[in-house]
Amino acid sequence: MIDVRVPGDKSLTHRALILASLAEGESRLTGLLTGEDPQATRNALRTLGVPIGVLPEDGTELRVSGVGLQGLREPTQLIDCCNSGTTARLLLGVLSSQRLVAALTGDESLRRRPMRRVTEPLSRMGAQFRELGVRGCLPIEVRGSVLRPLEHVSTVSSAQVKGALLLAGLTGGVDVSVVEPVLSRDHTERLLRAMGVGIHSEHTDQGWQVRLSEPPSALPPLDFAVPADFSSAAFFLVLGLLLGGDASVRLVEVGLNPTRTGLLSVLSRMGATVEVDRESDDRCGEPVGTLIPHSGRLQGTEVTAAELPALIDEVPALVALAARAEGVTRITGASELRVKESDRIAALATNLRALGVSVEELPDGLEVEGTDRPLQGEVRSFDDHRIAMAFGVLASLPGNRVRIDDRAVADVSFPGFWRLLDGITSKHGNAGGRGSARSAGQPASGLNRKRGPIITIDGPAGSGKSTTARVVAQRLGFRHLDSGALYRALTCALLEAGIPPDRWPALDRADLDRFAIRLEPRAGNFAVLLGQSVLDAELRTSEVTEHVSQLSGLPAVRSWLLERQRAAGASGQLVAEGRDMGTVVFPDADLKVFLTASLEERARRRLEDRAVPRSGPAGLRDEMQRIEARDDRDRNRPLSPLRAPPGALVIDTTGLKFEEQVESIVRHVLDLTGC
Numbered sequence: 001m002i003d004v005r006v007p008g009d010k011s012l013t014h015r016a017l018i019l020a021s022l023a024e025g026e027s028r029l030t031g032l033l034t035g036e037d038p039q040a041t042r043n044a045l046r047t048l049g050v051p052i053g054v055l056p057e058d059g060t061e062l063r064v065s066g067v068g069l070q071g072l073r074e075p076t077q078l079i080d081c082c083n084s085g086t087t088a089r090l091l092l093g094v095l096s097s098q099r100l101v102a103a104l105t106g107d108e109s110l111r112r113r114p115m116r117r118v119t120e121p122l123s124r125m126g127a128q129f130r131e132l133g134v135r136g137c138l139p140i141e142v143r144g145s146v147l148r149p150l151e152h153v154s155t156v157s158s159a160q161v162k163g164a165l166l167l168a169g170l171t172g173g174v175d176v177s178v179v180e181p182v183l184s185r186d187h188t189e190r191l192l193r194a195m196g197v198g199i200h201s202e203h204t205d206q207g208w209q210v211r212l213s214e215p216p217s218a219l220p221p222l223d224f225a226v227p228a229d230f231s232s233a234a235f236f237l238v239l240g241l242l243l244g245g246d247a248s249v250r251l252v253e254v255g256l257n258p259t260r261t262g263l264l265s266v267l268s269r270m271g272a273t274v275e276v277d278r279e280s281d282d283r284c285g286e287p288v289g290t291l292i293p294h295s296g297r298l299q300g301t302e303v304t305a306a307e308l309p310a311l312i313d314e315v316p317a318l319v320a321l322a323a324r325a326e327g328v329t330r331i332t333g334a335s336e337l338r339v340k341e342s343d344r345i346a347a348l349a350t351n352l353r354a355l356g357v358s359v360e361e362l363p364d365g366l367e368v369e370g371t372d373r374p375l376q377g378e379v380r381s382f383d384d385h386r387i388a389m390a391f392g393v394l395a396s397l398p399g400n401r402v403r404i405d406d407r408a409v410a411d412v413s414f415p416g417f418w419r420l421l422d423g424i425t426s427k428h429g430n431a432g433g434r435g436s437a438r439s440a441g442q443p444a445s446g447l448n449r450k451r452g453p454i455i456t457i458d459g460p461a462g463s464g465k466s467t468t469a470r471v472v473a474q475r476l477g478f479r480h481l482d483s484g485a486l487y488r489a490l491t492c493a494l495l496e497a498g499i500p501p502d503r504w505p506a507l508d509r510a511d512l513d514r515f516a517i518r519l520e521p522r523a524g525n526f527a528v529l530l531g532q533s534v535l536d537a538e539l540r541t542s543e544v545t546e547h548v549s550q551l552s553g554l555p556a557v558r559s560w561l562l563e564r565q566r567a568a569g570a571s572g573q574l575v576a577e578g579r580d581m582g583t584v585v586f587p588d589a590d591l592k593v594f595l596t597a598s599l600e601e602r603a604r605r606r607l608e609d610r611a612v613p614r615s616g617p618a619g620l621r622d623e624m625q626r627i628e629a630r631d632d633r634d635r636n637r638p639l640s641p642l643r644a645p646p647g648a649l650v651i652d653t654t655g656l657k658f659e660e661q662v663e664s665i666v667r668h669v670l671d672l673t674g675c
C-alpha cells in the first residue's frame with residue numbers, strides 16, 4: 001500500500017493567503033498548494049502590495065507579513081486571476097472596501113464565468129464596479145467605497161459568493177448576513193473563527209444563514225497547517241475503489257470538513273468501503289484524517305440537489321466511478337456544474353460518449369450507465385483540470401485505452417498528478433501504463449533500460465545542490481553535469497568575443513553555433529571546452545558571475561544549451577544538477593531530487609561559501625533578501641520556472657548533516673537499480 005499525501009487544499013490555500021495578508025503581524029502557513037490557482041492569488045496579493053514570498057513547493061513554512069484590513073495598495077497593473085474563480089470572486093469582495101481602484105481579469109475560461117452573483121450584492125453594500133468586457137463577466141474594475149451592512153439571500157449555494165461578502169464585511173467593518181439554500185463549504189467561517197472573529201451560522205426557514213457581526217478593526221496573524229485537498233484525494237479514492245486486489249493507497253492528512261466530504265456518503269450508498277480515520281486534533285477548526293479505499297462491487301445511485309454543495313468538485317471523479325459501476329447513476333440539481341472551469345455536464349457527457357459509455361445529458365445533471373467493457377477512445381480536457389484528472393483515472397485502469405488531449409491542465413490544482421497516478425497503477429501492473437513511474441519518495445522498478453540511470457538534482461540558490469551532486473556522482477561513479485558551467489562558458493565566450501550583454505537577446509542559433517562550446521567526458525567526469533581550451537577558473541570570474549543570469553533568461557540560449565545537456569545524458573550514468581534538470585532537460589530521469597533549505601540557512605551557506613568574514617545579522621539579512629529576490633525571479637520566470645519536478649524526492653536540508661542527505665540520495669539510487 002502506498003501512503004499518499006495529495007497537495008494542499010485549494011480553497012483553504014486561497015483563504016489562508018488572503019487572511020494572512022489582511023492580518024496584522026506575521027502569519028505562518030504550511031502545506032500550501034502551489035498549483036496555478038493559488039499562484040494567481042499569491043501574485044494578485046503581491047500586486048496589491050503584500051510582500052508574500054514564493055509558495056514553497058515542499059509544503060514547508062511560508063511566513064506572510066500582513067498589511068492590515070485596509071492596507072492594500074493600488075495596483076499599477078491589471079490583476080490576472082488566470083483560471084481561478086475563487087481568486088476573482090474573493091478578491092472582488094476584499095477590494096470593495098479598499099481605498100483604491102483595481103481591475104481584475106482572467107483567462108478565456110474565467111472570463112466566461114458569471115461574476116454578478118458577487119458584484120450585485122457587493123454593489124448593494126456600496127461597492128462600485130465597471131464591467132470592461134462582456135456583461136456580467138471579467139474584466140471588471142472595482143472602486144473601493146465606504147460600505148453599508150448587508151442582508152443577502154442567495155439563490156445559489158456558493159462558498160465563493162459567501163466568502164466574498166464576508167470578506168467585504170470584514171475589511172469594510174460592517175455586519176453581513178448571507179443565507180444560502182444549502183450550506184456550502186464553510187472554510188472562510190472556520191478560519192475567521194480561529195482568528196477570533198464573531199461568525200454565527202444556523203439553519204433557518206430560508207436556508208443556512210451565516211452572520212458576521214461587529215467585525216474587528218484588526219485581525220491577528222494566522223498559524224495554519226493546510227490539510228491535503230479532499231477534492232484531489234477524491235481521484236485516488238475512486239482509483240483505489242476501481243483497482244482490483246488489496247487496498248492500493250492510504251490517503252493521509254486529508255481535510256475532512258463535512259461541507260466537503262459529501263462524496264463519502266454517496267460512495268457508501270454505492271456499496272464502496274472507505275475506511276476513515278479522523279485525527280483527534282483539528283487545524284483551525286478544520287478536521288483532518290486518513291482515508292483508505294477498498295475495491296469491491298459498486299452499484300449506481302441517485303444524487304440530488306441537497307447533496308451537491310458538499311460534493312460539487314467531486315462530480316467528475318464520481319462520474320468516472322459511475323462509468324464502472326453496475327447500473328445507472330443519476331445526478332440532478334447540479335446546474336452549477338455548467339458554470340465551472342468548463343461546462344462540466346457537457347464535458348463529462350461528451351467524453352463518456354467518446355468512450356462508448358451510455359450517458360444522457362440532463363439540463364441539470366447526467367444519467368450514466370456503468371459498463372465493464374474496456375473503454376477506448378480519445379477524450380478532451382476542455383481546459384478543465386478536474387475533467388482531465390477524472391478521465392486520467394479511467395485511462396489508468398487495466399484494459400482501458402484512453403487518450404487525453406491536454407494533461408498539463410491538472411497543474412491548476414494538482415501538480416504531480418500524472419506521476420502519482422502512474423506510480424500507483426504501475427505497482428498494480430497496468431499493462432496500459434505509461435512508462436517509468438514513481439510517486440514522491442517511492443522509486444519505481446521501471447528503470448529506463450536503454451541507457452544508464454539519470455539522476456537530477458534541482459533546487460533554489462544556496463540549497464547545496466552543486467556540492468551534493470558532485471559528491472553523489474563520486475559515490476556512484478557517475479558523471480556530474482553542472483548545468484551552470486555551460487551557461488558560464490557561453491557568458492565567458494561572448495564577453496571574450498566583445499559582444500556586449502545588451503546585444504545578447506538578439507542572438508540566434510547561428511550566432512551561438514560560432515562558439516564551439518561542448519562537454520567532453522574526461523577522467524570520469526565532464527570538462528567544459530571552448531574550442532580546444534578547457535575552461536575552469538575562467539568560469540568563476542566576477543564578470544561572468546555578474547552577467548550569467550542575463551544570458552540564462554534567453555529562450556534561444558536555453559534551447560541551444562538544452563541539446564548539449566541532453567547529449568551529455570545520452571548514455572546515462574549521470575547526476576545532472578541545476579534548476580530545470582528534472583522538469584525540462586531530463587523529464588524522464590530515473591530519480592528526481594529537489595533540495596530545499598530555509599532562507600536563513602541558505603543565506604548562511606552562501607556567506608560561508610564566499611568566506612564573508614563575520615557579516616553579522618545585517619549581512620545575513622541582506623543575503624536573505626538577495627536570495628529571496630533570486631527565488632522570486634527563478635520561480636516566476638516564464639521559461640523553465642523553478643519547480644520541484646512532479647514526483648520528486650524533496651529533501652529539506654535545513655538541519656540535515658551533509659553526509660545524511662548524500663546517503664539518502666545514494667540509497668534511493670541503489671534501490672532503484674536493484675543494487
Ligand code: S3P
Nearest residue numbers: 011086157158159160161312313
Ligand atoms: C470554491 C467554491 C466552489 C468550488 C470551487 C472552490 C471556494 O465554487 O467549486 O472549486 O474555494 O470557495 P462555488 O462557490 O462557485 O460553488
